[in-house]
Amino acid sequence: MKAWLLKDFGLDNLQMGEVPTPDPKPGELLVKVGAVSLNFRDKAIVDGIYEPHTVPKNLIPVSDAAGTVVAVGAGVTRYKVGDRVNSHLYSRWLEGEPGPHEPDYCFGSPLPGGLAEYMIIHEDSAVRAPDNMSDEEAATLPIAALTAWYSLVDFGPIQPGQTVLVQGTGGVSIFAVQIATALGAKVIATSSSDRNLQTVMSLGAVAGINYRSTPNWEDEVLKLTDGKGVDLLLDVAGGSGINQSVAATKAAGRIAQIGFLTGQTVQLNLMPLIFRQTTIRGIAVAPRSSFDRMNAFLNEQHIRPVIDQVYPFEKAREAYEHLAKGAFGKVVIKIAQ
Numbered sequence: 001m002k003a004w005l006l007k008d009f010g011l012d013n014l015q016m017g018e019v020p021t022p023d024p025k026p027g028e029l030l031v032k033v034g035a036v037s038l039n040f041r042d043k044a045i046v047d048g049i050y051e052p053h054t055v056p057k058n059l060i061p062v063s064d065a066a067g068t069v070v071a072v073g074a075g076v077t078r079y080k081v082g083d084r085v086n087s088h089l090y091s092r093w094l095e096g097e098p099g100p101h102e103p104d105y106c107f108g109s110p111l112p113g114g115l116a117e118y119m120i121i122h123e124d125s126a127v128r129a130p131d132n133m134s135d136e137e138a139a140t141l142p143i144a145a146l147t148a149w150y151s152l153v154d155f156g157p158i159q160p161g162q163t164v165l166v167q168g169t170g171g172v173s174i175f176a177v178q179i180a181t182a183l184g185a186k187v188i189a190t191s192s193s194d195r196n197l198q199t200v201m202s203l204g205a206v207a208g209i210n211y212r213s214t215p216n217w218e219d220e221v222l223k224l225t226d227g228k229g230v231d232l233l234l235d236v237a238g239g240s241g242i243n244q245s246v247a248a249t250k251a252a253g254r255i256a257q258i259g260f261l262t263g264q265t266v267q268l269n270l271m272p273l274i275f276r277q278t279t280i281r282g283i284a285v286a287p288r289s290s291f292d293r294m295n296a297f298l299n300e301q302h303i304r305p306v307i308d309q310v311y312p313f314e315k316a317r318e319a320y321e322h323l324a325k326g327a328f329g330k331v332v333i334k335i336a337q
Ligand SMILES: NC(=O)c1ccc[n+]([C@@H]2O[C@H](COP(=O)([O-])OP(=O)(O)OC[C@H]3O[C@@H](n4cnc5c(N)ncnc54)[C@H](OP(=O)(O)O)[C@@H]3O)[C@@H](O)[C@H]2O)c1
Pocket: 038, 039, 040, 041, 143, 144, 147, 167, 168, 169, 170, 171, 172, 173, 190, 191, 192, 193, 196, 211, 236, 237, 257, 258, 259, 260, 261, 262, 283, 284, 285, 286, 323, 326, 327, 328, 329
């Protein structure tokens, strides 16, 4: 089969090649990949800044895929040939709290990902793709939508009328705006672009703050929330901005620490954290059971993923470059024609 292979770190070392099409072992599905979507994680893996010691040579990258089952291994009962499925990043985390070794079983590193004509997914970790979505749309769900869902619903849990802050207009945050709005929450969004803020408000956000022209954006959040702060904040920016996130969250409020766009280390001011009694929880996507529940909700609420652009398989590198420049919503690569 044709596959993109990461020969070494750096986008120039991501090269199209031919590898044997894998055979499904007992319990596994062979999936003809329809489309994949890119996440910041995929770019960070290629750049060599995401747990580089765990990235295998000649990796087939990209975790998030949607496609059709074309063969099944012995003993498979959950799916049959012809079913449409999604990959699930933490392939062994099926429900409840995570075990200590979930990162060892992630697609797109260290397990082979979906940037190829076919991929193997164990039947236990596969998720039924929503019927009302194309493969391009369903491919956006496994990390971005599910992280937003888990933060809002499993960690939150956000209640109608409560306030949520989302940062920027990338994959996770746009899904968070859509899902939180559908749950009846009031969403405040930040962005470096006034135009993106307009668009995000058309998706349901009630207020927008430009974090570039208003670097002390937490003060604006306090003004918008009667001086209290939001109930739940989804922090994708990371770095020392966490201190602003604590200030923008109400007393005894919650922060879902999702991202590290501005840095993987932080100097955290403890006194405001202690006085505000904030809970900060690291989020690493979600178990498969949460994915199942989310897909039912997306179907029911008619939520459609916001896709910035779809690239053909041959233009995978251009898709990575697009993500690096910043995307509104998701960047998708269509594999099967
Ligand atoms: N822990 C998890 O389970 C998990 C899951 C998914 C993602 N993540 C992490 O979350 C982060 C976001 O992921 P993504 O896939 O949504 O990324 P993405 O699609 O690449 O989105 C990036 C967007 O973030 C915004 N941004 C950049 N710097 C910012 C800042 N200082 N403050 C506020 N917003 C900023 C920008 O929006 P504007 O152009 O509007 O300014 C940018 O377009 C990444 O670090 C990723 O690795 C973690």
